[in-house]
Amino acid sequence: MSNVLALIEISHRGEIAASSRGLLVAAATLGSPIAVVVSSEPLADDDVARLGELGAARIYSAVTPAAGTVLVAPAVDALSRAVEAYEPAAVLTTNTADGREAAARLAVRTGGSVLADVVQVRTDNGTVVAQHSVFGGAYTVESAVDGGLPILTIRQGAIEGQAPATTADVSTAVMEATTAGAAVIDRFNDDPVVSARPELRSAATVVSGGRGLGSPENFVLVEQLADALGAAIGASRAAVDAGYIAQTAQVGQTGVSVSPQLYVALGISGAIQHRAGMQTAKTIVAINKDEDAPIFDVADFGIVGDIFTVVPKLVEAIKARSN
Amino acid sequence: MKIVVLVKQVPDTAEERKLDLATGQLGRESADNVIDEINERALESALRIKDANKGTEVVAMTMGPDEASQALRKALSMGADSAVHILDDSLEGADTGRTAATLAAALRSTGFDVVLAGNESTDGRAGVVPAMVAEHLQLPLLGSLISAEIADGAVSGVRQGDGGTLNVHAGLPAILTVTERFPEARFPNFKGILTAKRKPVATLSVSALEVPASASRTVVVSTVERPPRAAGRKLIDDGTAANELAEFLVVNRLV
Numbered sequence: 001m002s003n004v005l006a007l008i009e010i011s012h013r014g015e016i017a018a019s020s021r022g023l024l025v026a027a028a029t030l031g032s033p034i035a036v037v038v039s040s041e042p043l044a045d046d047d048v049a050r051l052g053e054l055g056a057a058r059i060y061s062a063v064t065p066a067a068g069t070v071l072v073a074p075a076v077d078a079l080s081r082a083v084e085a086y087e088p089a090a091v092l093t094t095n096t097a098d099g100r101e102a103a104a105r106l107a108v109r110t111g112g113s114v115l116a117d118v119v120q121v122r123t124d125n126g127t128v129v130a131q132h133s134v135f136g137g138a139y140t141v142e143s144a145v146d147g148g149l150p151i152l153t154i155r156q157g158a159i160e161g162q163a164p165a166t167t168a169d170v171s172t173a174v175m176e177a178t179t180a181g182a183a184v185i186d187r188f189n190d191d192p193v194v195s196a197r198p199e200l201r202s203a204a205t206v207v208s209g210g211r212g213l214g215s216p217e218n219f220v221l222v223e224q225l226a227d228a229l230g231a232a233i234g235a236s237r238a239a240v241d242a243g244y245i246a247q248t249a250q251v252g253q254t255g256v257s258v259s260p261q262l263y264v265a266l267g268i269s270g271a272i273q274h275r276a277g278m279q280t281a282k283t284i285v286a287i288n289k290d291e292d293a294p295i296f297d298v299a300d301f302g303i304v305g306d307i308f309t310v311v312p313k314l315v316e317a318i319k320a321r322s323n
Numbered sequence: 324m325k326i327v328v329l330v331k332q333v334p335d336t337a338e339e340r341k342l343d344l345a346t347g348q349l350g351r352e353s354a355d356n357v358i359d360e361i362n363e364r365a366l367e368s369a370l371r372i373k374d375a376n377k378g379t380e381v382v383a384m385t386m387g388p389d390e391a392s393q394a395l396r397k398a399l400s401m402g403a404d405s406a407v408h409i410l411d412d413s414l415e416g417a418d419t420g421r422t423a424a425t426l427a428a429a430l431r432s433t434g435f436d437v438v439l440a441g442n443e444s445t446d447g448r449a450g451v452v453p454a455m456v457a458e459h460l461q462l463p464l465l466g467s468l469i470s471a472e473i474a475d476g477a478v479s480g481v482r483q484g485d486g487g488t489l490n491v492h493a494g495l496p497a498i499l500t501v502t503e504r505f506p507e508a509r510f511p512n513f514k515g516i517l518t519a520k521r522k523p524v525a526t527l528s529v530s531a532l533e534v535p536a537s538a539s540r541t542v543v544v545s546t547v548e549r550p551p552r553a554a555g556r557k558l559i560d561d562g563t564a565a566n567e568l569a570e571f572l573v574v575n576r577l578v
């Protein structure tokens with residue numbers, strides 16, 4: 001079976017990114033997964049065991065003092081060494097800023113091509129085929145690389161399931177710290193961990209709030225409904241721009257794309273750029289006081305009403321029913 | 324300081340965008356083309372540096388068909404000093420790899436201290452071209468910034484990461500990409516629109532550039548359109564709608 005490299009992202013605090021599961025599922029679909037990990041200290045036994053559980057047949061552990069102090073370059077160096085050593089059929093990274101930049105530089109360095117924002121993978125007679133969800137899910141496009149190494153960036157939360165667990169063999173490579181042509185990391189500013197709510201990209205239910213909330217204080221209404229439904233919190237760009245909530249919650253064209261079982265839009269007009277991030281949800285519910293709001297065109301259940309009267313009642317009704 | 328801003332003309336996200344089902348490329352009946360909003364924000368940050376330091380030169384660069392000259396006109400009317408248009412029929416349908424190799428060659432011949440670009444285009448959304456350009460030119464990339472400080476000889480900024488932000492810096496020359504957290508762009512004023520007509524636009528063809536050939540390219544295998552969503556029930560709230568919705572959620576096992 002051909003080798004497939006997966007660049008595992010590890011936070012500066014040493015945590016293996018949640019996206020690694022989907023990444024290794026995709027790698028296992030295409031061949032034998034080799035996890036490429038860059039760290040400043042040799043990998044702990046726990047990390048090796050965890051990556052095995054997630055399906056890594058082998059771990060290529062690149063140890064370098066540049067990890068955590070030089071931006072992206074150590075990952076590119078590690079990947080290009082691993083490409084030489086394992087002659088993979090494909091390289092997978094996560095579709096994060098780090099993952100995309102590593103994929104892009106690797107493509108130039110190895111003469112390969114990038115297939116970006118991939119939501120599913122398959123092989124067709126030995127060719128790696130990537131699936132993309134384009135224009136907010138209006139199209140499903142499949143693409144491949146002609147004549148070079150396919151480098152895929154995998155959309156977070158898109159690939160479900162779990163690769164068969166293994167016990168991973170570890171190869172360790174010590175790399176020098178090269179800083180030439182790279183940006184330097186001065187400091188990490190971690191987001192405060194505020195809640196036990198599910199992660200937006202992979203949540204089964206998402207409750208989003210828009211400009212209709214009117215103020216940061218009123219956004220608590222979105223939180224109350226989210227908590228009654230066990231949902232993640234999303235937002236429109238207007239709500240983000242108005243400072244009701246962090247940018248990372250933005251759903252849409254230039255934000256996160258979600259495909260949950262249930263999406264609830266509160267005080268969101270449903271601009272085409274917002275719909276681009278949520279219209280593939282299984283069920284869409286919208287509450288808006290404007291009966292002509294375009295969000296109703298895609299809603300399975302719409303209420304023309306004031307969120308400040310409807311939502312508190314809804315929270316009570318849900319609580320009453322789930323007791 | 325010389326700042327080159329990379330701009331891309333894209334179908335307007337405010338309209339329905341279409342793919343040609345046979346080729347997977349943008350369909351002809353697709354939305355109107357406009358300069359991508361994220362590039363306007365990149366240009367705005369370059370113009371703010373120019374406003375504060377008169378010696379700053381701002382160049383708008385695009386690769387695209389004839390019509391993309393409209394995006395350059397807009398950039399010039401907003402305040403860019405000159406523009407570069409990479410125009411060549413052989414570039415039609417170019418993938419990210421070919422686009423980046425071509426832009427890198429054009430940037431080499433234009434010269435710069437800083438290149439500013441958007442973190443991702445709204446049509447392709449790949450977000451890889453600036454990093455590919457950086458690799459071709461062996462330069463640092465400060466990508467996905469939410470703010471930036473550009474001074475003589477150095478750039479620093481705050482990068483949006485996954486679980487937080489990072490403070491990053493590099494020496495010049497360097498490439499920066501901005502996110503939507505950057506301020507919205509100014510509108511061209513009357514004087515800007517008038518003077519734009521007199522500003523120089525250089526047209527470059529591929530043969531005038533040293534673009535390394537690549538053995539690798541991406542190809543579209545298939546394109547399928549998803550059926551549009553239909554609207555469902557819509558209730559006017561008379562005080563009972565919340566209960567009906569709760570019932571709907573229970574029946575559909577969504578709570």
Ligand SMILES: Cc1cc2nc3c(=O)[nH]c(=O)nc-3n(C[C@H](O)[C@H](O)[C@H](O)COP(=O)(O)OP(=O)(O)OC[C@H]3O[C@@H](n4cnc5c(N)ncnc54)[C@H](O)[C@@H]3O)c2cc1C
Binds near residue numbers: 239254271272
């Ligand atoms: C390049 C580009 C990219 C973009 N990307 C995104 C993106 O990723 N995500 C995104 O969301 N937008 C995006 N936008 C912006 C988008 O065009 C809209 O401006 C935005 O989605 C509007 O947000 P909104 O629905 O919250 O606000 P509005 O359009 O102002 O709608 C507010 C709604 O709240 C309703 N309302 C007000 N008060 C109440 C009340 N008390 N009860 C019930 N309803 C109430 C109103 O009837 C109205 O429909 C993008 C735009 C561009 C140009």
